[in-house]
Amino acid sequence: MESQNKIALVTGASRGLGKNMVLNLAKKGIDIIAVYNSNENEANEVVKEVEALGLKAVALQLNVADTKTFDGFFERLSVVLDQNWQRKNFDFLINNAGIDRYSAFKDTTEESFDELMNVHFKGVYFLTQKSIPFIADNGGIVNLSTGLARFATPGYAAYASMKGAIEVLTKYLAKELGPKGIRVNIVAPGIIHTDFTKGAFTAHPKLEDYMSSITALGRVGQPDDIGGIVAFLCTDDARWITAQRIEASGGMFL
Template sequence: MSQKIALVTGGSRGLGKNMVLSLAQKGINIILTYNSKKEEALEVVRQVEAYGLKAAAIQLNVAESKSFDAFWQETAQTLQTHFKTATLDYLVNNAGIGIHASFAETTEEQFDTLMNIQFKGTFFLTQKALPILADGGGIVNISTGLARFSFPGYAAYASMKGAIETLTKYQAKELGSRGIRVNVVAPGAIETDFGGGAVRDNSDLNKQIASVTALGRVGLPDDIGSVVAFLCTDDAKWVNAQRIEVSGGMML
């Protein structure tokens, strides 16, 4: 069984939790981060351990870039004590929030919140991960279908994800000499509590999205994690700098 280790940010619930469990099903050990949901995070750790794997949860607020040095020090310590290694194989930048506001009404505070979490956080968290990321490893960044098609209310959010998609190409180019692959997964609309759970709980919105999706339904968390897990295996060894949209064919 592989002794590879993946770190998934925001792994305590929603898509992140599904990514963690999908990675575990491939025999990959897990470090997951949580912002405030410690009990939920520890429950996911228990689920991973039930597969006979090692797992740990570490608190992280991706909006606070000044905390990243301390976070990676704690991660390095956890790798030594819990996993008996000095390196991480895969980093999945999943943690994030959604803010729904029209372009005309988006406040500077909302913009800065999204910037700090979705773009600046991912940029510098990954930069500071480089010393403990193993050569031949991989990075998976999470974007959104909204970077390709437009729904009113997501101008700031989708713009940050557009930046992530450009960053992914530069990371792939600059880290290629170390054999590190960098790809981006772009989910379509998913039934989770993300953004207040609107896609899941608003039946009109749910029907509207299903009607513009080739496969005729809204996405589920289980549709996404397996694609992220695939990118963290040797099956994807020649997939690099790619944007993989996982949306069932939305807005074709």
């Protein structure tokens, strides 16, 4: 029966890596709650693509940086789960939403730091906390980190520090949620061609060649290189994997 499908909630689902994750999850037979911040039309298009695969999908708006709105979001989510799935919970939380704020350490403003903190760490921390009552036993959480938490590239001190915090948090979540059978893992992409990195590639014409040269597999990543890994972590094939960091960078800076 359709109602037996697992459900994944994906933040930042309207484009880029998030959209790719959604479509790969759907190909695994997982229904989707596509969470977007401002791109409602794009989110609705993603929903249509999932429905075209014969699965259920709903788009929900949330600014993950604004923790004060989380209670209202979960009230709306409860209604959506009941109306569309006759369920009170979902199975997988994918904390994907992100922003980019490039600056040298000496130039980082407090405002920029707070923006990064609210989206990449505080938002993830409390969205996950409020999700716990809604995540079914034996479900899973996938957090997103970055290769920049392993190697240092000037200009990303604040961003990478937030992701380093997420990597530590992931281990604690895996430990504390283990009794519910909930697995918690990290996927850490290297540099990927998305809207997120478009500015960097445009501003630095030789960036592509350089990044390809320091990557073992000899190219820059594509969204398709990431979505399938997230989807895999939401299947029974990954049932014995928890508290792990999977870097998907093609072997950058080895």
